[in-house]
Amino acid sequence: MGSQELKQELKEKIIEFLNLIDTKPEDIKDDQPLFGEGLGLDSIDSIELIVLLDRNYGIKIKDPKEGRKVLVDINTMVDYIVKHRTK
Amino acid sequence: MFYIHHTVCISPQISFPEVNLDNLLTSIDNKLYAKQVSSADIPPAILRRMGKAVKMAVSASGPLLKHYTNLDGIIIGTANGGMEDCIKFLNQIFQYEEGVLTPTNFVQSTPNAIAAQLGFISKNKGYNITHVHRGLAFENALIDVEMLLDDNPAHTYLLGGLDEISDYNFNIEYLCGYIKKEIINNSELYTGKTTGSIAGEGVAMFVVNNNKEGAISILKNVKTIHTTDKNEVLEVFKEFLFNSQLQNDEIDMLLTGENGDERYITYSELIESVVPDAIVARYKHMLGEFQTASAFALWLANYILQDQHVPVHMVKKQTISKPLRNIIIYNNYQGFQHSFMLLSKV
Numbered sequence: 190m191g192s193q194e195l196k197q198e199l200k201e202k203i204i205e206f207l208n209l210i211d212t213k214p215e216d217i218k219d220d221q222p223l224f225g226e227g228l229g230l231d232s233i234d235s236i237e238l239i240v241l242l243d244r245n246y247g248i249k250i251k252d253p254k255e256g257r258k259v260l261v262d263i264n265t266m267v268d269y270i271v272k273h274r275t276k
Numbered sequence: 277m278f279y280i281h282h283t284v285c286i287s288p289q290i291s292f293p294e295v296n297l298d299n300l301l302t303s304i305d306n307k308l309y310a311k312q313v314s315s316a317d318i319p320p321a322i323l324r325r326m327g328k329a330v331k332m333a334v335s336a337s338g339p340l341l342k343h344y345t346n347l348d349g350i351i352i353g354t355a356n357g358g359m360e361d362c363i364k365f366l367n368q369i370f371q372y373e374e375g376v377l378t379p380t381n382f383v384q385s386t387p388n389a390i391a392a393q394l395g396f397i398s399k400n401k402g403y404n405i406t407h408v409h410r411g412l413a414f415e416n417a418l419i420d421v422e423m424l425l426d427d428n429p430a431h432t433y434l435l436g437g438l439d440e441i442s443d444y445n446f447n448i449e450y451l452c453g454y455i456k457k458e459i460i461n462n463s464e465l466y467t468g469k470t471t472g473s474i475a476g477e478g479v480a481m482f483v484v485n486n487n488k489e490g491a492i493s494i495l496k497n498v499k500t501i502h503t504t505d506k507n508e509v510l511e512v513f514k515e516f517l518f519n520s521q522l523q524n525d526e527i528d529m530l531l532t533g534e535n536g537d538e539r540y541i542t543y544s545e546l547i548e549s550v551v552p553d554a555i556v557a558r559y560k561h562m563l564g565e566f567q568t569a570s571a572f573a574l575w576l577a578n579y580i581l582q583d584q585h586v587p588v589h590m591v592k593k594q595t596i597s598k599p600l601r602n603i604i605i606y607n608n609y610q611g612f613q614h615s616f617m618l619l620s621k622v
Contacts (some may be wrong), residue, residue: 191556206378207324208324208325209324210320210323210324211320228320230322233325233379233383234382235380236378236573237380238377240376240377240378243375243376244372244376
């Protein structure tokens, strides 16, 4: 799967997982911050995203510091998935 | 005893925002789902995590919380809370072999998530509690409010009752024989001679206090009992009437929770025999059977006292036409949890 396809898939999964009502994949920019002023996610969502990575890509993030680097935006998540996915 | 000032009800009938109870909306596959209402007033970030029960409660409470910004407490009765989300969470345990689980479904599915969410949204730091005593969950919430008002006569509380249909509770109740095996229309709920009822859901919210001024009605008495003994139910009802200081002929209407299950009809008939001069009306064909259906009954009685009109489809026995001032609600959940409430016009 190419990077663009993976980004599209990830956006769809984020919308589904977090039940982002009225948000479409095209509404999420690749470099838009996921938390705070960007997509407006919060700390509970960060746990949901970690579970999403585990269930869909076999990635286990156990170190919170690592999580902060990964869960920045779509670009950082996709880069990490490409390097560490086990499924 | 307390006064009811404002109410909101979301039910399978047309009850919010406008009320039209004359046109009976029908059940589908023995289920009466609450009508969807607009969630426009709920912030999207909060709405996306809400299950059906929480969403219903927040939508119903919205107008009340806007109007009453200084409520002294939020007291909710719900037997199951957000059961659908609870089952989603439990299914994850199986699906992901007790691995990493997501918190949202769990957080939103506990019964006390409803009162907590209302407190959170309205920034209300007052008394906040949830009663979960199956078919008497709402009545216990109501008794709690009574006791709170005895201790704090100047306080005002938000009182509510709600439950939702979930696949889980529908299937369990079906297998236990509490849902009819045959598919019926809710307008025929009382005509068959079979066991079981139809499933329902809804929410009713009330703003209550000790202040008569501006009140619609007054809840004068409430009594609950756990028993399957018909004579005991009858004796408790007579005692309830005596304690209410009303003669039998002063009861204008009896609103019974008859639910179409032939096993429990005798209870209602015994109660009806004590107040032969009263109009007898039924309500479970309007919203189905669930543990906190009595909250809807209280909302309905309050509305009838205000409107002085009883929809034809509700009437089981008509008597001479007279002003409606005193309504007794009798509810019966699965033949062992009974409650009586006396509501009077102010």
